[in-house]
Each structure stands twice: as structure tokens, then as C-alpha cells.
Amino acid sequence: MAERLKPVNVVTVGVGMTGGIMGKELAAAGLTVVGLERGPMRDTVPDFQSPAGHDELRFAIRKALMQDNVKEAVTCRNSSDQTALPMRRWQGFLPGTGLGGALVHWNGQTYRFQPGDFIYRTHLEQRYGKNFVDSELTIQDWGVTYDELEPHYDRFEYLCGTSGKAGNIKGKIQSGGNPFEGPRSREYPTPPMKEPYYGALFRKGAESLGYHPFPQPASTLSQPYTNPEGLKLQQCVFCGFCERFACEHFAKASPQTIVLPAALKNPNYELRTNCQVLRVNLDSTGKKATGVTYVDAAGRELEQPADLVLITAYALNNVRMLLNSRIGKPYDPSTGEGAVGRNYAYQTVSGATIFYDEDVNINPFIASGSSGTVIDEFSVDNFDHGPHKFIGGAYVGAIMTNGRPIEFHPTPPGTPAWGLGWKQAVARHYNHSVVLTVHGSSHPTRRNYLDLDPTYKDAWGLPLLRVTFDFPDNDIRMSTFVTDKAAEIGRAMGGKIVAAAPRTRPWTTTVYQTTHNTGGTVMGSDPKTSVVNRYLQCWDVPNVFVVGASAFAHNSSYNPTDTVGALTYWALDAIKSKYLKSPGPLVQA
Amino acid sequence: MADLSRRAVIKATGAIGATLLPVGLAPNESAAQEQRHVAATDGGLAAGPQAQATAYLFFNAEEAAFVEAAVARLIPADDKWAGAVEAGVPNYIDKQLNGAWGAGERLYRSGPWQAGTPSQGYQLPFTPAELFRTAIAAINAELKDTRFAKMSASEQDAYLHSLEAGGKDLGGVPSNVFFADLWEATVEGFFSDPVYGGNRDMVAWRMIGFPGAYASYYDLVHQHGIAVARAPTSLAEDVHGHVHMDAAIPAHVP
Numbered sequence: 007m008a009e010r011l012k013p014v015n016v017v018t019v020g021v022g023m024t025g026g027i028m029g030k031e032l033a034a035a036g037l038t039v040v041g042l043e044r045g046p047m048r049d050t051v052p053d054f055q056s057p058a059g060h061d062e063l064r065f066a067i068r069k070a071l072m073q074d075n076v077k078e079a080v081t082c083r084n085s086s087d088q089t090a091l092p093m094r095r096w097q098g099f100l101p102g103t104g105l106g107g108a109l110v111h112w113n114g115q116t117y118r119f120q121p122g123d124f125i126y127r128t129h130l131e132q133r134y135g136k137n138f139v140d141s142e143l144t145i146q147d148w149g150v151t152y153d154e155l156e157p158h159y160d161r162f163e164y165l166c167g168t169s170g171k172a173g174n175i176k177g178k179i180q181s182g183g184n185p186f187e188g189p190r191s192r193e194y195p196t197p198p199m200k201e202p203y204y205g206a207l208f209r210k211g212a213e214s215l216g217y218h219p220f221p222q223p224a225s226t227l228s229q230p231y232t233n234p235e236g237l238k239l240q241q242c243v244f245c246g247f248c249e250r251f252a253c254e255h256f257a258k259a260s261p262q263t264i265v266l267p268a269a270l271k272n273p274n275y276e277l278r279t280n281c282q283v284l285r286v287n288l289d290s291t292g293k294k295a296t297g298v299t300y301v302d303a304a305g306r307e308l309e310q311p312a313d314l315v316l317i318t319a320y321a322l323n324n325v326r327m328l329l330n331s332r333i334g335k336p337y338d339p340s341t342g343e344g345a346v347g348r349n350y351a352y353q354t355v356s357g358a359t360i361f362y363d364e365d366v367n368i369n370p371f372i373a374s375g376s377s378g379t380v381i382d383e384f385s386v387d388n389f390d391h392g393p394h395k396f397i398g399g400a401y402v403g404a405i406m407t408n409g410r411p412i413e414f415h416p417t418p419p420g421t422p423a424w425g426l427g428w429k430q431a432v433a434r435h436y437n438h439s440v441v442l443t444v445h446g447s448s449h450p451t452r453r454n455y456l457d458l459d460p461t462y463k464d465a466w467g468l469p470l471l472r473v474t475f476d477f478p479d480n481d482i483r484m485s486t487f488v489t490d491k492a493a494e495i496g497r498a499m500g501g502k503i504v505a506a507a508p509r510t511r512p513w514t515t516t517v518y519q520t521t522h523n524t525g526g527t528v529m530g531s532d533p534k535t536s537v538v539n540r541y542l543q544c545w546d547v548p549n550v551f552v553v554g555a556s557a558f559a560h561n562s563s564y565n566p567t568d569t570v571g572a573l574t575y576w577a578l579d580a581i582k583s584k585y586l587k588s589p590g591p592l593v594q595a
Numbered sequence: 596m597a598d599l600s601r602r603a604v605i606k607a608t609g610a611i612g613a614t615l616l617p618v619g620l621a622p623n624e625s626a627a628q629e630q631r632h633v634a635a636t637d638g639g640l641a642a643g644p645q646a647q648a649t650a651y652l653f654f655n656a657e658e659a660a661f662v663e664a665a666v667a668r669l670i671p672a673d674d675k676w677a678g679a680v681e682a683g684v685p686n687y688i689d690k691q692l693n694g695a696w697g698a699g700e701r702l703y704r705s706g707p708w709q710a711g712t713p714s715q716g717y718q719l720p721f722t723p724a725e726l727f728r729t730a731i732a733a734i735n736a737e738l739k740d741t742r743f744a745k746m747s748a749s750e751q752d753a754y755l756h757s758l759e760a761g762g763k764d765l766g767g768v769p770s771n772v773f774f775a776d777l778w779e780a781t782v783e784g785f786f787s788d789p790v791y792g793g794n795r796d797m798v799a800w801r802m803i804g805f806p807g808a809y810a811s812y813y814d815l816v817h818q819h820g821i822a823v824a825r826a827p828t829s830l831a832e833d834v835h836g837h838v839h840m841d842a843a844i845p846a847h848v849p
Contacts, residue, residue: 057830060808063787068701079703084714091711091718094703203819243811254810367820371805372812411786411805423759424669424778425752433676436803462705514714 008299013311014038014276017298018318019283019327022107023567024553024574025318026261027165030235030269031578035586039275040310042300045073045104047279050262054252062410066250071111072096073103077465080322084476084512086339086453092462092470098515099523100250101320105279106261108320108521109567113249113375113407114225114258116168117564118159118572120386121152121188126560129387130397139397140480142451144349148559149531149540152188155572158579160191162571163223166259167231167239170194170223184220186382199228199242204368204440205379208404211499217381222405223568224376225259235268246408248375258375278302284466286315286331286550295333295550301466313589314549314581321556325350325456325526326471334527334537334546337455339474345537346527347456350473351561353522354400354446354481356509358492360501361418362438369437370409378405381495384488385563386447396483400446400563402492409436416441418503440499442492446485446509448524448561451478456526473523476513485509522566524558529573531593539593541580542573548591553577649686653693653724658731662688662777664744668751669781676802677795679781687784687793688727697724721768723776730773733765734758789829800827808832 015037018025025041033039048054064070073096081090082098102108122129125147130139139145172193173183198221201209205221212219226242233239242257256263269275280303287296287309297311317324328334328346337348362368380403382388391397408414416439417431454476458469477485486508493506530536533545542557544550553574555566562569584592651659663685672678679685691697699722711718721729734743743751757763761771784793786800788808794800800807807827815821 056810057808060810061788061790061830063783063791067783067787068696072701075701075703076699082715084712088712089709091709091715092703092705093715094717095701097716200816202816206819241813243813244816245810245812367804367822369812369815369821369823371809372815372823377816409805411799411803412783415782415786415803424755426671426673429670429676429678430673433802436805461707512712512714514716516714516716 008307008309010309010311013297013313014040015312016040016314016316017042017310017312018316019286019298020044020107020317020319020323021105021261021266021277021279022102022318022320023109023261024570025316026106026265026269027571027574028316028318028553028578029275030265030272031582033269033272033275035582037274037586040312041269041275041277042281042283042298042310043105043277043279044282045102045279047277048105048110048252048262050252050254050256054254056254059251059254060245060247062247062412065247066410067412069096069100069250071102071104071250071252073101079462079464079470081459081462081470081472082515083472083474086474090459090472090474093515097518098513099519099521101322101521105277106266109260110252110262111250112258112260112567115376115405115565116163116166116170116223116225116568117401118188118190119152119562119564119569120186120388122387123560123562124148124151124155133387134392138391140478142453142478143397143449143480144452144535145397145449145560146349146530146535149529149536150576155569155576156188156191158572158575159568161575162568164195165233165235165264165571166225167195167227167233167264168223168225168259169196169199169221169228171198171221173220182220184382185218186385186388194223196228196231199224199226199374199377200244201379202244202369202372202377202406204370204404204406205377207440207499208379208442208495211495212379212381214498215495217383217495219379219381222376222378222380222403224374225567226253226374226376227257227259233264235265237264237267239263242374242377244372244374244377246371246373246410248373249407282466283327284330284468286317286327286333286547288331288333288547292332293547295547314551314585317550317552318554321523321526321554322456322471322473324552324554324556326458328527328537328552329458329471330468333544333550336457339453339455342452343534345533345535348535349450349525349528349559350454350456350475351448351450351524351558352475352513353448353520353561354398354477354485354509355519356400356444356446356485356489356492356507358442358444358489358496358504358506359416360440360442360496360499361416361435361503361505362440362501364434364438366438366500368440370406370414370439373406373408375407376405378403378407380405384491394483394487396480396487398447398449398481398484398563400444400484400488402442402444402488402495404440405443406441411436419505440501442496444485444489444492444508445563445565446481446488447563449478449480450525450560454478477509477511482509482511522555522561524555524561524566527552527556528559529557530559533595539591541584541592542577543580543585543592545591545595549589551577551581649683649689651689653689653697654685657735658728659685659689660742660744661731661734664751665755665777666781666784668748668755669778670785677798679785681795682785682798683793683795684781684784687787687791688780690792691780691783692724692727697727698722717772719768719772726768726773726776730765730768730770733768788831790831797827797829
């Protein structure tokens with residue numbers, strides 16, 4: 007029998023970026039807040055300090071900051087006729103754990119989605135007609151517009167101190183920025199990062215083809231910055247240990263550097279680490295949450311009553327929490343009914359490698375997680391898709407992030423897989439290669455979805471989440487088209503050999519692609535095809551909000567974090583200005 | 596304390612000294628750094644690591660003989676740079692298998708066990724330690740008197756290719772799975788920080804020009820294409836006080 011704790015106003019399931027921001031804001035609004043984090047306490051000092059932080063084996067290969075697979079994994083399969091099996095070690099993607107969540111180990115690439123993304127179906131049908139989009143794609147409008155989110159994007163970027171160059175301020179195109187972006191209300195909080203050599207080579211090649219390269223927006227900061235919470239961030243020093251690592255320099259926006267200290271100094275806010283939430287508890291009507299049940303580090307089961315439950319975990323874990331709590335109707339691909347687990351999407355990532363002469367020193371280890379240069383000509387709907395028979399697109403860029411050699415040792419096609427030939431090719435090419443990233447959109451289909459695995463369990467005896475996914479034809483066609491464009495840029499960059507590899511099927515869990523899992527608790531205006539309303543409030547249980555990339559109705563060409571941040575502030579605004587005054591559904595179904 | 600014999604005190608402080616007083620505090624440290632710098636720029640094998648005897652904690656003699664011979668073919672020495680054996684890769688693999696990784700750290704180990712599709716990745720019940728032990732025992736049993744270590748280099752390469760191609764069952768471990776794990780461990784041991792027992796004298800880093808655990812390149816970012824000639828740094832050396840942080844950014848809570 008779980009011990010019942012003293013009730014609080016708000017509990018957050020997870021204390022990463024979304025839980026940290028919401029916990030801080032609601033505590034500041036006078037509510038009592040408990041943040042439950044399943045992983046350990048950790049902070050920049052002393053936990054992330056040099057030199058131990060710069061250990062490729064421990065962090066990048068053994069994945070020390072990630073969710074412990076011994077306790078909790080995810081099962082995967084490519085289609086419903088296969089048996090899903092556990093990803094026994096993280097390879098394809100890397101869910102984080104511990105205070106700060108995945109925003110501790112991210113790269114800091116901070117892109118907004120496009121205005122057209124939020125009205126995706128409407129926009130595409132208007133431009134290309136009703137029959138253009140593949141019938142298997144279940145894309146839909148998000149129920150919120152870019153203009154509504156803009157102030158919240160702005161607020162999140164100023165929280166992070168994001169470094170970049172605006173391309174569009176209030177409709178006026180700015181030279182040096184991304185001319186394709188939606189209008190922003192003002193410039194980035196800090197100027198762009200210095201451009202590494204690989205970025206400069208890309209810029210030259212892209213410009214020679216008539217494209218508009220711009221510095222990648224980076225939450226690894228170009229200069230010291232004090233954010234609106236009064237927290238000081240420092241200048242990124244390009245150490246090359248960013249993604250999969252925590253930042254020792256206070257230079258990467260992470261909950262520890264941008265918001266948590268502000269939450270923790272408020273007596274209304276209480277953080278509890280090493281607490282695994284098992285489920286959200288519902289009352290007898292099933293329409294009201296009474297709090298959560300969790301297990302602490304010593305294995306004790308505890309019940310934390312709360313008026314408001316905010317599910318602020320990683321996207322996949324948000325979905326699992328709803329399913330294990332029996333909130334909402336699970337999606338059934340055979341009927342298309344049910345919304346929890348529906349519209350799961352990933353990211354369609356591919357690349358091209360350019361091999362240079364030995365006198366061109368790329369120095370790939372001089373890198374930040376988000377330094378580099380990109381073009382946006384082929385993202386989302388920035389080009390006419392009419393002749394191409396697919397929707398979506400990808401940004402292309404030289405954003406190398408690191409030169410850590412266990413994983414980074416490119417060799418040209420035809421190199422032996424091992425032996426003397428391999429070794430000599432590695433020695434020859436390591437410092438003379440540039441990798442281009444093609445970061446593409448991912449569209450939901452009827453057959454790609456999330457549900458509970460019928461067989462495999464976690465350490466607490468609960469079903470694992472099951473991912474059923476393969477790349478839709480549409481996204482493979484997109485990847486082929488944009489990867490060709492990347493190869494063309496590669497050839498314009500002066501290398502000797504260009505090796506391009508568009509994404510192919512089947513999706514494999516054995517090669518890291520990205521951790522951008524989205525959907526499963528998508529937002530929208532129809533409870534039949536969405537789990538939460540436009541304010542991320544559960545249709546079925548109005549005192550539960552589900553915050554994260556699980557709310558995305560599809561995944562765009564861009565990295566999701568900025569949009570998750572914008573949605574977090576958007577939902578917070580609705581909670582503070584509407585919900586707290588009159589708790590109940592903010593939108594009538 | 597009063598009961599401690601003088602001998603015990605010497606032993607105890609000696610042990611502490613060995614832990615806390617790394618080589619870097621020796622007065623000849625700057626000379627050693629200088630030497631490494633020269634080695635980094637000339638890249639010669641002469642200044643590289645010598646093959647050292649390894650104290651094996653996990654492998655028995657037969658297993659060690661196979662692993663040493665196999666990694667010598669996977670990453671061979673050449674006239675310029677040491678190979679996996681000289682770099683201490685067998686020692687690295689031995690220590691990994693003897694520790695948490697070998698025992699299945701961060702590995703979801705609940706059944707049921709099914710082969711699955713190639714997209715579903717590793718689906719065997721073996722921990723890394725069990726997998727290496729099982730597979731090498733099967734290889735040694737198969738090869739009987741023509742032990743792998745005694746074959747010619749070309750025979751060894753042919754045998755490794757046959758493992759890589761798969762289709763051979765090594766006591767329940769498909770040979771291609773074992774080969775992939777052996778190769779992965781070899782690359783890790785070659786390129787990981789020397790604190791893990793491979794990459795001796797940072798030879799693999801010097802070979803490719805990776806500077807190691809430096810913490811700041813801020814002043815170099817815009818110097819496009821420069822040759823970074825400084826000697827690499829391992830985590831262990833940073834402990835000696837050579838933390839290459841930007842001095843203007845001290846570690847502190849802002």
C-alpha cells in the first residue's frame with residue numbers, strides 16, 4: 007500500500023526542460039509544486055566538470071547520461087506483422103535521464119518550425135489541391151498558429167540566449183539570416199557563433215549555387231549572456247564534447263543553466279530525484295486526476311496527491327505514461343480509431359561526406375554542438391513540390407559537432423572494412439573530410455504508431471512502449487531528392503570525392519540517426535484525432551496537461567526543441583491566465 | 596593508529612602516494628611534454644609505444660592468444676604507426692570484459708529471446724563477457740591444433756573474413772555477431788582515452804591528429820585550415836593540472 011503524501015497544487019512527471027520551466031513558473035505564481043525526476047540529481051558543478059566530462063567512451067559510446075536500459079527499454083519493429091523486440095542498448099535514439107533530461111546532452115540546435123507547419127494540411131491543400139498528399143499520410147493542422155506561438159518562441163530563445171542571425175524581423179527580410187523563416191518579433195538574443203572551417207567551405211559552395219547559407223541557430227552561446235531569470239551563461243569554447251555530454255562551461259542552454267536555479271530557490275518548489283512515476287491516478291469517474299503514484303530510490307511506493315498533473319517527460323515516455331494510466335483511447339491501426347499513440351513520427355536524416363586533399367585541414371574537433379552553416383531552400387514547403395510528388399523537405403548544412411574518433415573516422419567508398427587499408431585510409435582522411443547533414447521532415451501514417459508492448463516489461467513490472475515504424479514512401483522520395491542537392495553542394499565545395507547516402511528502408515534501430523521522436527499525444531481541435539487540445543490539455547482528463555514533442559502532429563524539417571519550448575510557454579500562459587481562474591476544459595470538445 | 600606497524604604505515608602511504616602522485620608532478624614533466632610534442636609532429640613509430648606485457652584479468656592464456664593475434668590483423672602495425680597490439684587494445688578489451696560492461700551494464704536482459712530482424716539489433720542473452728568467452732572457445736575448439744595465432748597473416752585474414760561473413764555458429768553466437776563485437780571493441784580500444792588501457796601513448800590520436808581531451812579551441816575556430824600541431828592530452832594528464840580551459844571561464848556557479 008502506497009504511503010499517501012501531503013497534497014500539493016502541481017506535480018510534474020519529469021524535471022527536464024518542460025518540467026523545469028513549468029515548475030518554476032507555477033511556483034512563482036504561488037502554487038506548491040513538486041517535481042518528480044526519475045534520474046539522479048546532477049549539476050554543472052561538480053558533476054559536469056573537466057576532465058572527466060571529455061570521455062568519448064563513457065559518454066558517447068557507453069551513453070552514461072542516458073536512460074538505463076537494464077530498467078527500461080523500448081521495443082521496436084518495422085510493421086504490425088512483426089514481433090517487436092527490445093532495443094537492448096540505445097543505438098537508434100538516446101532517451102536521457104536525470105535532472106535536466108535530454109536538454110543536458112543535446113547539441114543546442116535551435117530552429118523554429120514554419121508558419122505552414124501549424125496549418126499543414128490546410129496549407130498543402132491550398133497550394134497543391136486535395137489529392138496531392140499521399141493518402142497514407144495522416145497529417146493534420148495543429149490547432150495553434152505560428153503567430154500565436156511567436157511570442158513564446160521568442161521567450162524560449164531569450165531564456166536560452168540562443169545565438170543566431172534573424173532572417174525575417176516582422177516581415178522584413180534580413181541579410182545574413184534565413185530568408186525562409188517565419189517572421190520574428192526581434193533579433194536573436196546573442197549574435198551567431200564563429201564559423202568553423204567546415205561551415206565556411208559549405209557557405210562558399212552553397213553560395214556558388216545561388217543558395218542563402220546562414221549560421222545555424224545555436225543554444226551553445228557565442229558570448230556571455232544573462233537571461234531573464236537572472237542566470238548567467240558563458241561563451242562556448244568549441245571543445246567538441248557536446249551532444250551526449252553535459253557542458254562544463256555554462257555555455258550550453260540546459261535546465262541547469264537557464265531555469266532550474268530559479269525554481270529551486272523558491273520555497274514553493276520541491277525537487278525529488280530518483281523517483282519513478284508509475285502512473286497518474288484517476289478518481290472513480292476517470293475524468294479527474296487525483297495525483298501520481300511513484301517509487302523512490304529505496305523502492306518505497308508513494309502517492310503524491312495534486313490538483314494539477316503535468317506530464318513533462320520525454321516524448322515517448324509521455325505516451326507511455328498516458329497508456330499505463332489508462333488516460334485516453336489507445337490508437338488502433340486496424341480501425342484508425344483512438345488517438346493515444348497515433349501520429350508517431352521520427353526524423354528523416356541522411357548525409358554526404360566530402361573527402362579533401364591532405365593539405366586541407368578541417369580540424370573537425372574544433373566544434374560546438376550547434377556551430378556550422380546551413381541552407382533552408384529545401385525545407386518544409388520552401389520550394390515548389392508540384393513536380394516532385396512528395397511533401398516536406400530538409401535543411402542541409404555542415405554542422406559537424408565533433409571529431410571524436412571512436413565514432414568519427416570517415417573513409418571513402420571502397421575502403422576495406424578493417425586491416426591495413428582501413429587504418430591507412432583513416433589516417434589519411436580523418437582531418438580532411440567534411441560531413442553534410444540532411445535533416446528531413448517525417449510524416450505520420452496510419453501504420454506507424456505507439457502502443458504498449460504485450461510481452462516486455464520494465465523493472466517495475468509495467469509494459470514497455472512499443473514503436474511500430476518504417477519510413478513512408480513520401481519521406482524516402484524526399485530524402486533522395488534533398489540528399490542529391492547536398493551532394494551537388496558537396497561537389498561545389500572543392501573536395502576530391504563526394505559520397506552521398508540518402509535514407510533507405512527499413513528503419514533500423516542499430517544506427518544512430520536522431521533522438522527526435524514525436525507524436526503520440528498530438529494536439530489538435532478534434533478529440534477523435536488528438537489527445538490534447540490546443541493548450542496541451544487532455545481532452546479526457548482536463549487537470550492533466552501533456553507537454554513535449556509528443557504533441558507534434560507531424561515532425562518538420564527542423565530540430566524539435568525550440569518548438570517544444572514555445573509550446574511549453576504557450577500552455578503555461580493558458581494555465582496561468584485561464585485554467586487557474588476556472589479549472590476545467592479550456593476548449594469544449 | 597598506535598597499533599600500526601611501521602611497515603604497514605609505509606605500505607599504506609605508499610599506496611596513497613601511488614594514487615595521488617601521478618607522473619605529471621615529477622620535475623621532468625615539461626621535458627616529457629616536449630618529447631611528446633616532437634612525437635606528435637614527426638609521427639614516427641620510434642617514439643611510439645613499445646609492446647608491453649599485459650596482465651590479463653579476464654582472458655585465459657588461450658583467449659588472450661586469439662585476441663592478440665586477431666586484433667593484430669584488424670589494425671596492423673605499419674612502418675609509420677603502431678597497430679592494435681602495440682597500442683594495448685587486447686589490454687583494453689580484457690579490462691572492459693572484466694568490468695561492468697562485460698557483465699551487461701546498460702543492457703536490457705529480460706526475455707523472451709528471439710532472433711528478430713537485422714533492424715532490431717542485438718537480441719542474444721549473452722553479456723559481452725559471456726559472448727567473447729563462448730565464441731573464442733568455439734573458435735579454438737574448431738581450429739584444434741592449427742591455432743589461429745599460429746596461422747600465417749593471410750590465413751588469419753581469410754579466417755576473420757569467414758567469421759565476418761556469418762553462417763558459422765560459435766556455441767550459439769553467430770560468427771558475424773562475434774566479429775562485429777570484436778571489431779567494435781578493437782576500434783574503441785584503439786581510439787579511446789588511454790586511461791582505459793588502450794591507445795598507448797595516444798598513438799591512435801597522434802596518427803589522425805586528434806588532440807584529445809582539450810577543453811577549449813575558442814582562439815583557433817576562425818583560423819581556418821591551420822595545422823594543429825600540439826601534442827594530444829589524455830584525461831589522466833588533465834588530472835595533473837593541465838586543464839585546458841579558457842582561463843577567463845573558471846568553473847564556478849554563476
